[in-house]
Amino acid sequence: MSDAEQASDFDPTTTVDEFEPVDVFPSSEDMDLRPGADNCYKCTSCDTSCPVAEVDESFPGPKFQGPEQWRLKRGEDVDIDDSILSCSNCMRCDDACPSSVPLSQMHNTARGEYVEEHMDKLSREYLRNRMLSNYRTLASIGSKVPRLANFVMGLGITSVLGEKIMGIPSERDVPEFATETFRQWFKKRGGSKVTNPDKQVAYFHGCYSNYNTVEVGKAMVRVFEEFGYEVLVPKQQCSGTPMFANGMLKDARREAEVNVRELGKAIDNGADVIASCTSCSMALRQEYPELFDIEGIEDLSEHTYEAMEFLRIHEDLEGTIRESEVDPQAFAYHAPCHARNQGLDRQAVELFRELDGAQIEDVGDSCSGISGTYGWKSEKYETSMKIGAEMFDHMEHAEGDVGMTECPTCAMQMNHGTGYEIRHPLELLEEAVAN
Template sequence: MSDAPTHDADEFEPVDVFETTEMDLRPGADDCYKCSTCDTSCPVAEVDDEFPGPKFQGPEQWRLKRKEDHEIDDSITSCSNCMRCDDACPSSVPLSQMHNTARGEYVENQRFGREALSALVDGSPREALEIVREGQDGLVERLRNRILANYHTSAWLASYAPSVANFVMNFGPARWAMAKTMGVTSEREFPAFADHTFREWWTARGGAQVSNPDKRIAYFHGCYSNFNTPEVGKAMVRVYEEFGYEILVPPQKCSGTPMFANGMLGDARRHAETNVKNLAAAIENGAEIVASCTSCSMALGQEYPELFDLDGIEDVAAHTYEGVEYLRLHEDLEDALDEASVEGSELAYHAPCHARNQGLDTQAVELFSDLDGVAIEDVGDSCSGISGTYGWKEEKYDYSMEIGEEMFEHMEHADGETGMTECPTCAMQMEHGTGYEIRHPLELLEEALVTGS
């Protein structure tokens, strides 16, 4: 008989080390066995000696919640949200989910914000002013981050006078002032706003040109294809219509990707509420969701259900695809390209980190390798370094260029001077680092299957 002590069930109560919430990540933290594979895959940790890496930012941060006075370390703001750690982890620890929630908590609890407001509510304006003075640098940084994170708003405003916005945003003194006062790097040229947005073009053409309830997709164009590169959205529409699809373009806001990266989870949730509501309605109307940006498809398909509890969110995630991915799954795209040809194109292809997380990093090379008139070369698995808003911050610019150096070198050694990628900010970095023209795979599909047919 065992001599092990027994416990009266009425006397024993387990201790909850972590506060139980709808986003309880303790199981994920417990799955980490500290192999550090995530750290070795992290492009920021490779170039920034002060960044402790994704293992600390994820599982170790959550373990530290055992201490009631633990605060999220400010190094969480140096995570670029490339999500390569998710792809690298052998234990499927939800690292990026941990980083997003930790970053959101850090931003929410910054002293000069919450504590200054509390002091004002308590009738202590002098204390509130002192808190703000102490956190003045952080206040400017937070304002900068909020502007960068809410690109949808600034792009929407710029769309009313795009030529004026393009001049002002790239006017030398204005860029210098933004660098000095807000910390937005002056090393980069701001992307040009299109004369007409994608949605304006869509309305002017009369919407869908194909009616087919059996083949229907809802296009999530995102901010950049709407305001900056509507030609990508137009290519998407024309290619899908070539295959007989009826296209819906529901009302939508930003996917939230830049907001996740800057800890603005409240802003991201507000945008997600609109997107989920309208995309869920499109699903009920027989449509699947297709995005032309891999960061948008990643947000809808992974980050939304990880971070938010909204009605219909699981359906939206389950029915979301990247633009080329959906055609490869549902159409004989390879056969269609076997009969097509384009004028000679030598392409240096970069797979975005968010494409790798979705298992899409090889699809462009596989798809176009046998297309007559195309030579395509994968320039390696390195990160481009820009990671959305990360590379636009003055204090991160040099790091972003150091991360991207391997990609730049591979592009310059590849044949031709044209790059290809699905991610608009990766395209910015590729062009910035090499001077090459950058194309989207959907534009090449349009050339091969629509304009070339």
């Protein structure tokens, strides 16, 4: 199919199909996933789509981790298999399944049960995973003294000790903290420069755009203001994505309760919720209603959008782009797995090929391999890099030597594997329409 034909498939007046979570908590306090398990007819589509199973022969794959494991638990007292911790939570299996088995829901539930009931809470692995899951806590501390924190984290001895003591791979470069957080910048500028009660969006910036890549949050604000939106920045916690991936469901629920309550206030006043990270929008849209029963959670799911998706639906973004231009530049674009799961994997390519001066090339549908915290574990580092090898190769053969993606951890992996500078689509969009 040609690019033009693919572009014609997008209808900006429609949204991604609403996600309908399976009811897996009927009346009992015990999580019962048999309704979803019974839909599986063992076609193995999920296994063939799994990036971990492709490079790790010891990993049994999504089919075992999901429906087969829950079938085993039905008949007898069977413990969750510890291989569940090797699932990266990329959620590609959800898209691959032809019979709508709630695989990621099963995996998240199984991880939570395994961590809660079988993991040694004093083990290095548990403490490391808990630290990675609660990155927001560490970032809030580091951002108070960003220059000192960046200096200490950049020392070679810090990397060595991190691997020996906590199991953080020394090969990874710890991301630097911004000298001014996004929320500090937003408050200093006096909030939104646009006042428009009829066009308001609530920005869910997430942890990384607040503490590290502040330029992404700034770009989001300026772009939406250019289209006449008043941008609100409500109180918020982590989306919970790293907690889901590490089985820390109690931590994730704690964060979700704050987010549902605070973002719900904005929704009640007519705003939609916008995320610049596709993993954050995925959490609010799908994982929250799958895993938690919190009042208002359905409203949050229904009113959450990825930033460019929202503009494509509600504004003539394509028309604006066709009338814009930027300095000549070429990009190697990678669609994150969590963008694919929301049907957003083609939007940056479709949009920016109409932008005068920009050249954008999709580097394929392979997973980057980092999967949030997955690639930040010493025992998973080699697997992470094997998964990412195809993407690295495609990037190096692309015309551009600047990468592009919506996911901050994919950006880390892209930079780590190629040395390329990585930009967010919102940064190019800002250059095109808001400068």
